[in-house]
Amino acid sequence: MATRLFIARHGKTMFNTVGRAQGWSDTPLTEEGERGIRELGRGLREAEIEFQSAYTSDLGRTILTLDIILEEMKRPRLPHTRDKRIREWCFGSMDGGYDVDLFHGILPRIFNRSHKELSYKEMANGIYEADTAGWAETWEQLSGRIINGFTSIAQQIEAGGGGDVLIVSHGMTIGTFLSLIDPNYEKTTYIANGSVTQVTFDDGKFTVDTIGDLSYREKGAELIAQETH
Template identity: 30%
Template sequence: MAKYQIYLVRHGRTWFNRYNKMQGWSDTPLAPDGVEVAKQAAKALKDVDFAAAFSSDARRAIDTCKLIVDENINHNKITPQKLMEFREEFYGYFEGMNSPEAWYMVGKPHGADTFAEIIAQHGMDATKDFMKEADPFHDAENAEEYWTRVEKGFDKIDKIAKDGDKILLVSHGTTIRSITDRYNDGGFDITVSPKNSSLTMLERDNGANKVTSYNQMLN
């Protein structure tokens, strides 16, 4: 195994982001301002010597990744690859619902009215477990199901990455927040969501993760 860096970028702003709706495995395109902020990220990262580029298999992540790779100094050497393991959390019954309403329904039985309150009072993994519990179909991912999936994604990158590599990975807000919470090395405030097209830095050393920066704006 190797020691390498992952440049973890959230996708550009989408229509569901604009309307503040739950967007897990559901997908909407990048909104015009989402394309522009992704292009800003691409310019900021254009001189990074990426050895490989990955995104989740959601269109919003694929499109953001392509914008960044097309601008990069290595655009002729790397081809973006899709990893479904880095999809957003699956919200089950709550997909597409207004976010404040969904999190109120999920958190209220546990004494929390908002997503941030659930995180502050019970922790990030509890948001997943509470959501599966509140889902009348119980289709939403709980923490165990979610992390089993994500860890398989890291294992796949391990098979490609070499010592010293810089890897681009375009993923999603709750996924980046969850990774930061679990592998936090800087006391980052994960009650604040990473902004669209922001950068979070992760060091992976022989299978061990360490997040070294969170939610940096690229402009």
């Protein structure tokens, strides 16, 4: 049986809403964010995917997201594990600051280029250089923990006979993972809150199936609307 990773981005949070860099800092899901994840959970239930287990990062926004998904899927007892390797980037002393200051100010000044033109490696090195607190990770540390985290999860599922696993992680972490397993990946598809990126693991190799898929959320929203009228 193939091993498939369904990687959801957590629901929209307070910092997401006001445009603050939310790395290792954490804020709760907003009412809109919780609603979007209820839609996702309902859509996944309708799709009848038989998840073997679930994983989140160790940050509260992913844990709450999974709780809501499992409630909507009516699978509260699905085994789930927290793995800090799939947590978000650390923005160091800029964590919690405004996105515009980091991505449109600090990084462009370091490289004299728009942040959209920068690779993940360049962005990580820029953040590491600009961090005055000494908290940010080097690219080697960051990329190493992310690829190790997702690979370890995939290997565990494969060793148990394969199947589907649900993972809740973070926008830049998911994008970094995609860039590490697919050299042709470009940061063109926005990984929205509540979207699902699907990856297949077979014979030690990852294949990207879909990126930032919102169809589960859209179907769930449609079903919830029908059920409440």
